[in-house]
Amino acid sequence: MTSLRRRLIVLLVASIVGVVGLATAAVLSVRGGGPPPELTVPWVAQQMELVLRLPPVAIPDVLRVEFSDHPAGGPVARPETAMLNDILRRRGLGAAAVVNEKVGEPGQLASMRLPDNRWAIVEVPHVKPPRREWLVLAGWISLIVAGATAVSVYFTAVLIRPLEMLEAAVSKIGSDGVLAAVPEVGSAEVKATAHALNQLSSRLKTAMESRMRLVAAAGHDLRTPMTRMRLRAEFLDEDREKWLHDLDELDRIADSAIRLVREEVNQDAVEAVELDRLIRDIETEMTSLGHAVSIDHLDWVSVKAGALGLRRALRNLIVNAATHGRGCVVALTALNGQAILTIADRGPGIPPDLLNKAFEPFFRADPARTQFIPGAGLGLAIAKEIIERYGGTIRLENRQGGGLLQTVVFDAVSQRNRRH
Numbered sequence: 170m171t172s173l174r175r176r177l178i179v180l181l182v183a184s185i186v187g188v189v190g191l192a193t194a195a196v197l198s199v200r201g202g203g204p205p206p207e208l209t210v211p212w213v214a215q216q217m218e219l220v221l222r223l224p225p226v227a228i229p230d231v232l233r234v235e236f237s238d239h240p241a242g243g244p245v246a247r248p249e250t251a252m253l254n255d256i257l258r259r260r261g262l263g264a265a266a267v268v269n270e271k272v273g274e275p276g277q278l279a280s281m282r283l284p285d286n287r288w289a290i291v292e293v294p295h296v297k298p299p300r301r302e303w304l305v306l307a308g309w310i311s312l313i314v315a316g317a318t319a320v321s322v323y324f325t326a327v328l329i330r331p332l333e334m335l336e337a338a339v340s341k342i343g344s345d346g347v348l349a350a351v352p353e354v355g356s357a358e359v360k361a362t363a364h365a366l367n368q369l370s371s372r373l374k375t376a377m378e379s380r381m382r383l384v385a386a387a388g389h390d391l392r393t394p395m396t397r398m399r400l401r402a403e404f405l406d407e408d409r410e411k412w413l414h415d416l417d418e419l420d421r422i423a424d425s426a427i428r429l430v431r432e433e434v435n436q437d438a439v440e441a442v443e444l445d446r447l448i449r450d451i452e453t454e455m456t457s458l459g460h461a462v463s464i465d466h467l468d469w470v471s472v473k474a475g476a477l478g479l480r481r482a483l484r485n486l487i488v489n490a491a492t493h494g495r496g497c498v499v500a501l502t503a504l505n506g507q508a509i510l511t512i513a514d515r516g517p518g519i520p521p522d523l524l525n526k527a528f529e530p531f532f533r534a535d536p537a538r539t540q541f542i543p544g545a546g547l548g549l550a551i552a553k554e555i556i557e558r559y560g561g562t563i564r565l566e567n568r569q570g571g572g573l574l575q576t577v578v579f580d581a582v583s584q585r586n587r588r589h
Contacts, residue, residue, distance in 0.1 A: 173332070174325055181321035182314065189313045193306070206249045209294045210268075213279045214256040220281070220289045221262060235290040240280035243269035249293070253279060268293065330355070331362040338366050395420060439559065441471045441582055442479055444508050445501055451484050452499065461496030462487060468503040472579040474559035482555035483510070485548040486563075486575050490514035494573055503581055512575040518567040527565055528553045 216232055249268040257266060266281040277293035338351050350370065351363040395416055402412035445467040455462040472479075490497035494514020502509045519527055528549050556563050561579040568574045 174329055177325040177328060178318070178321045181325065182317045185317035185320070186310070186314055189317075190310065193309070206252055210249055210252045211256060213268075213291055213293055214253055214260070216291050217253075217257060217264070217266060217279070217281045217289065218260060218262060220291075221264060221283070233292065236283075237280075237288050237290055238286075240267055240282075240288045241269045241278035241290050243272045243278070246270055246277055249277065249279075257281075327356075331359055334359065334362055335366065338370075439473055439475055442474050442476050443469070443471050444479075444510070444579070445469050447476070447480055448483065448499055448501055448510070451480065451487055454484075455487055455491060460488070460491035462491050463496075463498050465498050465500035467501045468508075470501065470503040470508040470581045471583045472508050472559070472561075473582055474561075474579070475555075478555045479559065482552040483577075485552040486512055486577070489548050489552075490516075490573065490575060506581055508579045508581045510577040510579075512577075513568060513572060515572045518571060518573045519565065521567065524565055524567075528563075 216234070219232065220234055246268040250266065253266045253268055257264060264281050264283070266279060268277055268279045270277055276295040279291045279293055280288045281291075282288055334351060338349060351366045353360050353363040353367065355363075399413070399416050402416065448464070448467060452462050452464055487497060487499065490512045491514070494516030497512050497514040500511045500513075502511075553563055556577060556579075559579070561577055563578075564576045566574050566576070
């Protein structure tokens with residue numbers, strides 16, 4: 170039982186039922202013993218005195234006296250017997266009396282020897298339990314449990330509402346890391362929680378925007394010194410090509426940083442995108458640019474995403490596989506309401522200890538590649554940002570026999586099998 174709500178409900182119900190059960194048991198134990206002998210024995214002694222002083226025909230029926238040749242059977246109640254004989258003796262009655270427990274049922278019987286050697290038998294007052302006592306007790310406990318459960322459910326809902334609000338707010342965090350606004354209504358505690366969440370969201374948004382402005386400003390500021398350096402490099406005779414190569418690399422880094430900022434800030438409208446058609450267009454474009462890209466099969470499937478952003482993300486993944494993996498094969502499968510895109514290349518793959526770092530900005534599995542393959546190392550970071558923004562996931566793994574497998578999964582909005 171891991172739910173806090175269930176734990177609180179069980180705790181409250183157990184506490185209420187436990188307290189009421191103990192109180193009920195205490196009442197039953199007191200009631201089950203009957204009234205104390207100090208109250209019943211004097212009353213029995215008074216009845217016995219009336220039996221002795223009145224002739225048998227004058228004894229009223231309310232006394233319910235039975236006459237027998239022997240006293241009532243059953244175990245002798247010694248304290249009550251001693252008390253009854255003491256009271257009779259103090260009243261000047263020399264008759265012998267005995268109090269016995271009833272056999273097979275609660276209660277007692279008092280017997281007194283009469284002058285004619287008969288025995289007068291009187292029932293000692295006893296509070297009898299009601300009929301169907303256990304049925305009544307079960308109904309009583311059932312009502313207590315039902316009432317305690319209703320009260321516990323209500324107060325538990327009140328207690329954990331701030332936690333539920335916090336959980337709902339965290340689950341709605343967007344790809345930009347900002348919390349959705351929470352209505353500040355309800356009790357004082359709920360309002361305080363909502364206000365704190367809204368303040369946190371505002372501060373997070375301010376921090377994110379500040380970071381974006383910093384990266385964008387750095388990218389733009391790099392352009393001015395790079396332009397001056399490029400102009401000066403034109404007048405150099407020695408190492409001119411190396412200077413221009415380094416400047417081109419700096420220019421690509423600045424452009425990639427600015428594009429990353431734009432992807433996080435400028436988001437296109439979400440719509441149903443035919444993923445198979447989009448991949449076909451990218452494959453045609455890559456082939457025209459000389460990349461070794463081929464298609465295994467494409468199932469017809471649509472997903473909810475921004476068309477331009479999704480195109481940019483998938484293009485980055487395919488370009489990455491085609492350049493670093495010496496060509497790639499793309500496949501799209503519609504399965505169980507999901508669109509599964511796989512991009513398999515024939516390259517060296519990524520060392521297992523670096524797979525979890527592949528989506529970090531400026532990541533390179535082999536830094537020496539910078540002199541052979543252009544790029545700033547932001548392609549995978551941008552692709553991951555876009556894919557997760559639209560509710561997708563991306564996973565990298567090394568293929569058996571060599572190569573890297575990139576798997577992208579989206580929830581499909583419509584699908585139909587179609588193979589090319």
